[in-house]
Amino acid sequence: MLDRQRGKIIFECDVCGDTLDTETGDFNEARALLEREEWKARKMGSDWLHSCSKCGVPSERAPLAKASRLL
Structure with missing residues (x-):
């Protein structure tokens, strides 16, 4: 998930809930950091899924894994 705060x-x-604070509002700079930190982004239908370097490439089941953690 991509979020903008301040x-x-x-x-x-979208798998484990870890966050990557980019400290920038510029999308290109944020994306470059995402790649440097070895995070992955994948478009599934109309949504973009993001995953940290520990979780690997996001899949269709990724949001379900995160949702089940909250139950």
């Missing part, structure tokens, strides 16, 4: 972009892993 003008800065934050990525959240």
